[in-house]
Amino acid sequence: MKLNVTLIQRVSVGFILTWLIYQIYTTITRTDGQVDLTPWLAPIVWEGTFNPKLIDSIYKQQNITVAMTVFALGKYTVFLQDFLESAEQHFFVGFRVHYYVFTDHPEKVPDVKLGGERKLILMTVNSSSRWQEMSLGRMKRLEMLIESGLVNDADYLFSLDVDTKFYGRWGAETLGDLIGVIHAWYYSSPCVLFPYERRPESQAFIPYSEGDYYYGGAVLGGSVKCVYQLAKSCREQLDIDAAKSIEAAWQEESHLNKYFLYNKPSKLLSPEYSWDDQKTKPREIKIIRFSQVLKNYAEVRPNT
Ligand SMILES: CC(=O)N[C@H]1[C@@H](OP(=O)(O)OP(=O)(O)OC[C@H]2O[C@@H](n3ccc(=O)[nH]c3=O)[C@H](O)[C@@H]2O)O[C@H](CO)[C@H](O)[C@@H]1O
Numbered sequence: 001m002k003l004n005v006t007l008i009q010r011v012s013v014g015f016i017l018t019w020l021i022y023q024i025y026t027t028i029t030r031t032d033g034q035v036d037l038t039p040w041l042a043p044i045v046w047e048g049t050f051n052p053k054l055i056d057s058i059y060k061q062q063n064i065t066v067a068m069t070v071f072a073l074g075k076y077t078v079f080l081q082d083f084l085e086s087a088e089q090h091f092f093v094g095f096r097v098h099y100y101v102f103t104d105h106p107e108k109v110p111d112v113k114l115g116g117e118r119k120l121i122l123m124t125v126n127s128s129s130r131w132q133e134m135s136l137g138r139m140k141r142l143e144m145l146i147e148s149g150l151v152n153d154a155d156y157l158f159s160l161d162v163d164t165k166f167y168g169r170w171g172a173e174t175l176g177d178l179i180g181v182i183h184a185w186y187y188s189s190p191c192v193l194f195p196y197e198r199r200p201e202s203q204a205f206i207p208y209s210e211g212d213y214y215y216g217g218a219v220l221g222g223s224v225k226c227v228y229q230l231a232k233s234c235r236e237q238l239d240i241d242a243a244k245s246i247e248a249a250w251q252e253e254s255h256l257n258k259y260f261l262y263n264k265p266s267k268l269l270s271p272e273y274s275w276d277d278q279k280t281k282p283r284e285i286k287i288i289r290f291s292q293v294l295k296n297y298a299e300v301r302p303n304t
C-alpha cells in the first residue's frame with residue numbers, strides 16, 4: 001500500500017515537472033522574435049495565432065474566389081510543375097482558386113491535375129532579355145490584368161514568385177485588404193540594416209530614419225481593389241525611375257517596401273509564408289509553409 005502511494009507521488013511530481021519545463025520552453029520560444037501585432041495593430045500571422053478550421057469556415061460561408069498570379073518567363077518555366085503541384089496540396093485547399101500563369105513559353109506549362117473548382121488560365125506574354133525586367137514587369141502586368149476585368153470574379157488576389165514550393169498550409173488566415181510578407185532574411189534585423197533603396201534619386205528611397213518591416217517581393221496580396229492600387233502605384237514609380245535610368249536596389253521589391261511604408265498592410269504574413277530553402281529553420285519558426293527553392297542563377301537567368 002505504502003509503495004503504491006509513493007509511486008503515485010512520483011508520477012505526479014514527474015508530470016508536474018514535465019509540464020513546468022514545457023511551459024518554460026514554449027514561453028521562451030514564443031517571445032523569441034515573434035510579435036503578433038504591428039504597432040498599427042495589424043495581425044502578424046504565425047502558427048498558433050489562428051484556428052485553421054474556424055477561419056476557413058468563416059470564409060467558406062462567403063463563397064469566395066481566390067485568384068493567384070504567377071510569372072514563369074524564360075527558363076523559369078522549370079519551376080512550374082513543383083509550384084503548381086504543391087499549391088494543389090496546400091494553397092486554399094477546398095476553395096475556388098483561379099491560377100493566372102503568365103509565360104512566354106506556353107508549350108512548357110505542365111499539365112497539372114487540378115482539384116474541383118480550381119482552374120488555370122494561361123496568359124501568353126512577350127519575352128524579355130533581362131531578368132530584372134521579368135521581375136519588375138510583374139507590376140504592370142498585374143495592373144493590366146485587373147484593368148482587363150478578367151479577375152472581376154475574384155474576391156482576393158495573390159501574386160507569388162514561381163521559384164518556390166509550398167510545404168504547409170496556406171489558407172484563409174492570409175486573407176485581408178492588403179497583405180505583405182516579412183522577408184525571411186530580415187525578420188530579426190534592426191531597421192537600419194534593411195536593404196531598402198537608399199539613394200534619394202529613386203522613387204523607392206527610404207531614409208535610415210524610417211521603416212518598420214522589410215517585406216519580401218515574392219508575396220503580395222489582398223482584395224482585388226487594394227492589389228490594383230498597389231500595382232498601379234508601384235508601376236508608376238518604376239516608370240519614373242526608368243525614365244531617369246535608375247533601377248532600385250531590389251527592383252520592384254524596393255518599390256513594394258516604399259508602398260507598404262506609406263500604405264500599411266492590414267495583415268502581415270510571418271516568414272513562415274516566405275522562407276528560403278537556403279536558410280536552416282531556427283527554433284522559433286514552427287512551420288515552413290512556402291519557400292524559395294534552391295536555384296542555379298547562372299542556369300535560369302538570361303543575364304547576371
Ligand atoms: C524571396 C524574395 O522576396 N524574392 C525577391 C527577390 O529575389 P529572387 O532571387 O527570388 O528573384 P527571382 O529571380 O525569383 O525573380 C522574381 C520572379 O520573377 C519571375 N522571373 C524572373 C526571372 C526570369 O528569368 N523569369 C521569371 O519569370 C519569376 O516569377 C520569379 O519568381 O528580388 C526580386 C527582385 O529583385 C523579387 O522582388 C523577388 O520576389
Ligand SMILES: [Mn+2]
Pocket residue numbers: 161162163218292
Ligand atoms: Mn524568387
